[in-house]
Structures are given as C-alpha cells and as structure tokens.
Amino acid sequence: MRRKIAFSNKKKKAQLLEKRARKRADREQELDAERRYYEELEGISRPVAKEENELKNQVKELDHAKNAQSENKNKLTSQFDKLTKDQLEANKKRAMEPLKRGDSLSMKKLLEVPALGEDGGWSNENSDDQRVVFIPEVDIPVRPPWDYGMSREQVEENEQRYFTEWMKKIEALKLDDKVSLFEKNIEVN
Secondary structure, eight states, X not given: OOOOOOOOHHHHHHHHHHHHHHHHHHHHHHHHHHHHHHHHHHSSOOOOOHHHHXXXXXXXXXXXXXXXXXXXXXXXXXXXXXXXXXXXXXXXXXXXXOOOOOOHHHHHHHHOOOOBOTTSSBOOOOOSSOOOOSOTTOOOOOOOOOOTTSOHHHHHHHHHHHXXXXXXXXXXXXXXXXXXXXXXXXXXX
C-alpha cells in the first residue's frame, strides 16, 4: 500500500474554491435555462426558482430578528437623571475633603438600621450620634399583586403603572439632594 502524500492547506483551499465556482456556474446555467423555457412557454419573465423566494424570505426574517434584538438592547439600557454642573462641582469638592474617621463605637451607631416603629414604618428618632439613614416617605417598590388568570400584557401593564406612580411620588417629594441615584428603567430593576 502506498503512503499518502501530504496535501497543503493552500491546495485544499484552491480546490474548494474551484469546486464552489463550478457549482455556482452550473446552478446559474440551470436557472438561465429554466427562465428561457418559461419565457418561451408564456412569453413573460417570472421568478422560477423556489430558492430565490426562499432566500428573500430568509433575508426578511434576519432583518426582523435584528430589529427585535435592537429593541431588546434598548429595553435594557439604564436610565439615570443627569446631575447639573453645580451638583457635579459640589460632589467634586466634597470628594476632595479628607475623611473624618471616628472611633469604632460612633461608626457602629452611624451604621445602625433604625428600628421599625409601631405603625410599621421606620423610626425617625435620631440620637445625637446617629443620623437618619432611611427617609420614611420613600418606600421600596414591590411587584403589584397578580394571579395566573392575568395575561402577560396585563401583568406588565400593572407593573408599569405601579412603577410610574412610584416615580411620580418620589419626584413630588423633591428629595434630589437626599436621594442617591437610582435606576429609572423598570426592565433593568
């Protein structure tokens, strides 16, 4: 049995290109012959190859998929309020100030979470060493109630309505300097 001769990648690539060119030329000849046949029969030119129509449909589907992807991409884009120049300058100045380090006892008191009050809200009592960490008027948004009988659109509409009302409530409080930046896109939350 003879030993196999090595076949370079360059030769293999050239061979594949020739094969593709032959197939393409053969297919084009078949399509031309088919067109001529139908033109002779009916005297009109019409799309004869099913592959041409299928290719057009595939291109349309790909375009539709790309559009859907771009919509989803924008759907998950974070939305924050832009800070004004004055706020940015104030933040820069505050960042340049040295840190005030206290003893460990006062730091623990600063980090303590206020207890729940009798009414179920956060206690607003603050001692001399403790500042208020939570603003009682600002609640954490929760998913509104739903059941399995609701359609997906109804659930999403409910969530969007609740989130919009929550955003309006926060904007009405005018707490721009007290509330840190937060996400304003419900899809990201």
